[in-house]
Amino acid sequence: MLHLQSADLSKEKVETLVIPVCEDKEIHEDKVITGLIRRAKKIKTFKGEKDDELIFYSDEKVSADQIIFKGIGKAEKLDPEAFRALCGKAVQGLVKQKIKEVLFAVPSAKKCGLDPEALTTAMMEGAFLGNHVFDRYKKEKKERPVEKIEFLVKADLEKKLADLPRRIETICAGTVMAREWISMPSNHKTPDQFAHEIAKQAEETDLQVTVLDEKALEEKGFGALLAVGAGSLRPPRLVILDYAPKGAEKTIAIVGKGVTFDSGGLDIKSRDGMETMKSDMSGAAAVGAALITLSNLGPANLGLAKIGASDKRIIGILPLAENMPSGGAARPGDIICTYSGKTVEIGNTDAEGRLILADAIAYAVETYKPDALIDMATLTGACLMALGEKIAAVFSFEDELPQKILESADKTHERCWRMPLPEDYKELLKSEFADINNMPNSPWGGAITAALFLSEFVGETRWAHIDIAGPSYSKKKDAYAGPGGKGFGVRLLCDLMEQL
Ligand code: BES
Ligand code: ZN
Ligand code: ZN
Secondary structure (H helix, E strand, O other): OEEEEOOOOOOOEEEEEEEEEEOOOOOOOOHHHHHHHHHHOOOOOOOOOOOOEEEEOOOOOOEEEEEEEEEEEOHHHOOHHHHHHHHHHHHHHHHHHOOOEEEEEOOOHHHHOOOHHHHHHHHHHHHHHHOOOOOOOOOOOOOOOOOEEEEEOOHHHHHHOOOHHHHHHHHHHHHHHHHHHHHOOHHHOOHHHHHHHHHHHHOOOOOEEEEEOHHHHHHHOOHHHHHHHOOOOOOOEEEEEEEOOOOOOEEEEEEEOEEEEEOOOOOOOOHHHHOOHHHOOHHHHHHHHHHHHHHHHOHHHHOHHHOOHHHEEEEEEEEEEEEOOOOOOOOOOOEEEOOOOOEEEOOOOOOOHHHHHHHHHHHHHHHHOOOEEEEEEOOOHHHHHHHOOOOEEEEEOOOHHHHHHHHHHHHHOOOEEEOOOOHHHHHHHOOOOOOEEOOOOOOOOHHHHHHHHHHOOOOOOEEEEEEOOOOOEEOOOEOOEOOEEOOOOHHHHHHHHHHO
16 A cells, blocks of 8 residues: 655656645755745745645646645754654545545655655655544445555665565554554453454464463463453453564563453443543553564564564563443452462452553563563553643653663654652552552552552563553544544554564
8 A cells, every 4th residue: 555656757647646845945856846846835825834735736747636735844843753744634634535546755854854764654654544544333434545655755765665665554554453443342342352353363473362261360360350350241351462483582571451441340430431441452452453563574574583573572461351330340348369369459440450460460470481571551540641642651660671662652653751660659559458459548649559559560570561541542633543542552562572
């Protein structure tokens, strides 16, 4: 679907041509394009300011049904994200118009002060992701994704970046997979259905998939995961995705929270609080989709060896449960025995994410002895309060792992912010009757106390926790994502796995 091309614009016919235009600098090199921009800027209403748009429906020199000029703002604002957003919005517009093909004029990276690969990557990501429409439950499809998205570059770049389109397609298809899972309603993704769906998507890959059902979980002692699922008619599952390329030396475990619906349990949420809780499995969606993507990128397929993720074994661990109130549900005050052997007093049944993660983390540590463990979870409303809808929080006791996460976040614009993890706050998790309480005895610093709870189950393993309660889901659309699941974390984890 994504293609690079270096054809001569004055000879080729295109359906739609999109040209990014900078307000105060010429960023293109192609003579035909710069000529077009000169003409566009003669029109008074178009300056090239951010979100300015102008359309030519005919031109003497270029044969195109429409030429869309899109303003990107001042030269000082030119970063990859500006281009990602521009391409995303452009494609969203074309999807509404049911346009089949588009050609984006890629500016000169040098003139933008950017790296050519970073610039082209961002444009491809924005265009691919902006092309996704979640309409699987609509009979009448009002929008249609663009079929062919091309990028006009100079011939030398076309050669140099020849592998890029397939790579970006593979990675962004992972984001789209996660989005679809997150946006899917909970009646279509019970823990068992979701486990099957993940296994189905992993079928064509070289991942080894294991699904533990409630009997296996009981035998192995997953007391916390079972307690969270106890109120639901649909029992919990644990999905394990094992990516083990030959010769792997390190092992990384990634754990993702998979609460397929969080009603709060007996500590039931308010109507507003429950509204978006089908998305409480966004961590599992991101981890599952990232593993499937990494495998698709693998040495046999896309030469990941060259990039560096093939020197490690990567294990995805996805605890899946539905948190519901019922006669069988866990009660506030219940004490459970977790996989690790530690006992937990359930001070609040709505703090269920940390419970299922506790079991999954302890299992990962014991079974795979990973060199590092990362967990990703829609864990706390407090995190959403602190950082808003676009930024995830990173917690760790060390500096190296979070630093790597922040670098990947920067590169992918899946933004993260490091938070403190003060050990003395652990006091807030004391229980009179058990080893630890899942409910802190203070209303403040909820994202921190949740992270500290998890830290009790990692042992000596290097560990970082990413709270994605904010950026995982929104009722609003963005520059390159529709309303609903955002697939946040897939691009971040894929990049991170290559860097670690
Ligand atoms: N799934 C929620 C956290 C959440 C809230 C994610 C809003 C996304 C948007 C989590 O299970 C939860 O309910 N946490 C409680 C913990 C509290 C009871 C200690 C919270 O944050 O209020
Ligand atoms: Zn909850
Ligand atoms: Zn939850």
